[in-house]
Amino acid sequence: MAMKQERGARGDRRRGRGLAPRLALVLAVLGGVAHLGRAQDGAPIQLGPSCVTAECHADINQGQFLHGPVNMGQCQPCHVPVNNQHVFEKPAGGEPVCLLCHETEQPKAVVHAPFAADCAVCHDPHNGGNRYFVKGGLGAESCNQCHSDVSAGLSMLHGPVAVGECLVCHTPHQSEHAHLLVEPRATLCQSCHTDVQAELENAVSVHTPVKQDCAGCHNAHGGNREYFLVAEGQDLCRKCHEPFLKQMSQFKHPHEPMSEGKGCVACHEAHVSSQEQLLKAHNMELCLSCHNETIEGARGMIENIQAQIGNARFLHGPLREDNCIACHQAHGSDHPNILEKAFPDSFYTSFESEKYDLCFACHDKQIILEEKTAATGFRNGEQNLHYLHVNREKGRSCRACHHEHAANQPNHIREEVPFGRWRMQVEFEKTETGGSCSTGCHVPYKYDRASPVQNVAARE
Ligand code: HEC
Ligand code: HEC
Ligand code: HEC
Ligand code: HEC
Ligand code: HEC
Ligand code: HEC
Ligand code: HEC
Ligand code: HEC
Ligand code: HEC
Ligand code: HEC
Ligand code: HEC
Ligand code: HEC
Ligand code: HEC
Secondary structure, three states: OOOOOOOOOOOOHHHHOOHHHHHHHHHHHHOOOOOEEEOOOOOEEEOOOOOOOOOOOHHHHOOOEEOHHHHOOOOOOOOOEHHHOOOEOOOOOOHHHHOOOOOOOOOOOEEOHHHHHOHHHOEOOOEEOOOOOEOOOOOHHHHHOOOOOOOOOOOEEOHHHHOOOHHHOEOOOEEOEHHHEOOOHHHHOOOOOHHHHHHHHHOOEEOHHHHHOHHHOEOOOEEOOHHHEOOOHHHHHHHHHHHHHHHHOOOOEEOHHHOOOOHHHHOEOOOEEOOHHHEOOOHHHHHHOOOOOOEEEOOEEEOOHHHHHHOOOEEOHHHHOOOHHHOEOOOEEOOHHHEOOOOOOOOEEOOOHHHHHHHHOOOOOHHHHOOEOOOOOOEEOOEEHHHHHHOOOOEEOHHHOEOOOEEOOHHHEOOEEEEOOEEEEEEEEEOOOEEEEEEOOEEEEEEEOOOOOOOOOOOO
């Protein structure tokens, strides 16, 4: 209950100032009354100079701390004799009696039910083992007189709860914040977890709920999971990202780490990150943190991408910019190989330019469309060899010749092409005006843009 000044921190000894004069006033008003009482046999007894003697009410001024008026031997402000006899009604411990001397607190948005009802359910009006005479002490025991133990059934307790310090987070009387919190939810936790606060200030991306409410993910009292998390793995994220996860679950080709292992936090930080979108690392570094070995995937062996690109002479443009997600969707996709856009996952396919949407998002599709052209370097005279290979009923996919990530031959021509179980060798020689190709597909052929080569009959 605030005295004249604002309610200060615990231990603020100034808050009693102004009380003594009020006390004196109350005593003056009550003074002069003849104090008679009755002995147990009914005979009137004189109210003595003190109500506390070795025989009478000896317990009232015991205890480590005495309430101001009791300390001064004054019972009357609170106990008014009935008919001037030694008969006292037990005063209600509520506001009327306490507010004789203590000032009313400014009402706040959230009032603790017992505070509105009865001060004496918590405060002993006479004395106590703590400076506020709180029954049960200033720790959890006092709260547990009415509340079920918040630590019950929890295998791990939050530091302050473990030592029963409820009052570092809750106020016993009233508060502006729900659940009687001493601070807004947004700053309560950071007031002690200053390292988390420091991270927030220096981060590139901050997870919105971390700024608003740590308790959205952590149970404030403790829990049965590490870090008292309110849920585990994907379920934690699902609490708020349900629509997003629903969308993700509909992909024809999910990316396994979404649901296996650590789930979302394999790639995302839960609090803050030095990367956009809370990523644990920049995207290529992130991808290669797992794709630095062959992985036995559900659909067969997945190559070690780190090894593919590690020693290659030529990296495909987007990889030179450390950007795997230029082509892949980290969460999953309706296209094979979790690609951003369509790209066939077979060696042969009947031609439709939409099947190559991925490549033609960045490259000019003219290289493939016309039988005769100057739009591509892959031509013999004006005969378009891209058209010849790709644009037909049993067309070859780009991957028959090009590697999508990295290669040691110019123009990203592969050294070997997976053809069923055979790793078919491809030897590509480039010249000023053309090139030659030696592969399992056909006898060695040459092409020349300036003076077309007459190759031996093709098997096509
Ligand atoms: C007759 C005046 C009077 C009445 C009535 C009174 N108090 Fe007090 N109270 C005081 C004085 C004087 C102090 C001592 C102030 C100090 O030491 O700073 C005090 C101190 C306290 C303190 C300790 C405050 C602190 O900051 O250390 C509490 C708690 C308290 N009173 C609760 C109550 C409650 C609960 C009631 C009603 C049951 C009540 N008081 C009724 C005069 C009164
Ligand atoms: C600040 C107000 C206040 C003062 C001062 C005060 N009392 Fe009380 N007293 C109460 C209240 C309130 C109750 C009822 C407590 C309850 O219901 O738990 C009470 C109860 C009692 C009781 C009956 C219950 C018990 O605790 O045994 C006795 C006896 C008593 N007081 C004696 C005294 C004496 C003697 C003094 C003076 C030395 C005194 N009181 C001073 C407020 C006061
Ligand atoms: C739910 C229990 C509870 C109730 C009910 C309650 N108090 Fe308190 N009160 C406490 C606790 C616990 C503290 C100690 C706070 C701390 O350590 O910060 C306290 C502290 C105080 C203090 C000293 C600190 C301050 O805020 O100035 C006063 C005075 C006080 N209470 C008066 C009252 C009065 C008057 C009422 C009734 C209107 C009341 N209390 C009702 C639990 C209660
Ligand atoms: C005298 C009984 C009593 C004591 C002692 C008591 N409380 Fe309460 N508390 C209540 C009651 C009654 C409510 C209202 C319950 C409700 O609304 O469901 C309440 C409500 C609360 C709430 C708000 C709950 C909510 O969901 O908004 C919090 C927080 C709380 N108490 C914390 C404490 C703490 C901390 C202590 C110890 C310092 C404590 N209480 C001591 C009786 C008590
Ligand atoms: C680290 C701060 C902190 C400490 C310490 C703490 N609480 Fe809480 N408490 C909270 C927060 C935050 C909420 C609101 C939880 C939410 O909204 O999910 C809460 C909610 C509550 C509630 C109402 C909701 C519920 O869970 O029933 C009660 C009652 C409560 N606390 C009692 C206590 C008691 C008793 C203690 C001491 C044993 C304590 N608290 C210690 C932060 C704390
Ligand atoms: C009064 C200070 C205080 C407040 C307020 C506080 N904490 Fe704590 N917290 C601690 C202490 C002390 C520890 C134990 C530290 C340790 O063991 O290293 C702790 C531990 C934790 C841990 C476990 C850390 C680990 O490495 O195991 C989490 C999670 C946590 N707090 C979250 C929160 C959240 C969420 C809030 C707000 C609802 C909060 N804290 C408010 C003091 C506080
Ligand atoms: C979106 C959910 C979420 C929110 C909101 C959140 N956390 Fe966490 N927190 C986590 C997860 C998940 C972990 C475990 C991290 C891991 O496994 O890498 C964690 C770990 C922690 C840890 C222990 C590890 C460490 O970093 O020291 C502390 C302490 C902690 N959180 C405090 C906080 C505080 C304080 C806030 C609010 C400022 C907060 N958390 C908000 C999800 C969250
Ligand atoms: C308590 C609610 C809550 C939980 C739990 C939660 N999030 Fe969020 N998350 C949000 C909100 C709110 C946003 C901001 C959404 C917006 O701006 O549209 C967000 C945004 C994000 C973003 C985008 C960040 C950016 O910078 O664009 C990512 C990534 C994210 N969350 C991942 C996760 C992961 C992973 C988890 C599980 C560990 C998780 N979230 C759990 C509420 C939550
Ligand atoms: C394999 C790594 C990886 C995993 C696992 C992962 N993410 Fe992401 N996430 C990313 C990347 C990379 C981005 C940035 C995508 C972009 O910029 O196009 C991202 C972006 C996001 C975004 C913001 C952009 C958007 O698409 O709305 C949210 C929200 C998000 N992730 C939530 C989640 C959730 C929830 C999970 C767990 C179910 C999860 N992520 C698992 C890598 C991952
Ligand atoms: C946490 C580890 C992890 C991270 C990080 C990761 N992946 Fe994966 N990825 C896997 C695993 C495991 C598989 C095998 C899934 C399966 O069973 O098919 C896989 C499969 C793939 C596949 C083949 C999918 C299919 O349908 O065959 C592609 C493509 C892929 N990842 C790309 C990426 C990209 C791009 C990134 C970065 C954005 C990335 N991965 C980050 C673990 C990871
Ligand atoms: C230019 C687009 C593009 C970029 C950028 C790209 N990929 Fe791919 N990736 C593909 C295509 C196309 C396939 C399918 C190849 C196939 O079917 O032979 C593929 C396949 C994969 C596979 C499956 C390999 C297998 O053996 O099944 C993984 C894993 C993969 N990429 C990871 C990555 C990683 C990691 C990065 C960044 C270092 C990356 N990709 C960058 C286009 C790209
Ligand atoms: C996100 C944009 C992007 C996508 C998607 C993309 N590429 Fe590229 N590609 C580039 C860039 C940038 C270069 C480098 C151009 C340069 O160096 O002038 C390049 C270079 C090439 C080259 C070498 C060109 C030369 O002149 O040597 C080939 C071949 C190639 N890409 C094939 C493909 C194929 C096949 C696909 C589809 C699987 C594809 N690209 C998808 C951006 C992309
Ligand atoms: C039969 C092998 C083969 C196939 C299939 C193939 N290419 Fe090429 N591509 C080449 C060769 C060889 C070159 C180098 C031409 C030169 O500069 O001498 C080339 C060059 C390119 C270039 C560089 C620009 C140009 O046209 O000269 C791009 C881009 C390209 N290819 C994309 C594709 C795409 C996209 C596909 C699939 C739709 C594809 N290629 C299919 C062999 C092939």
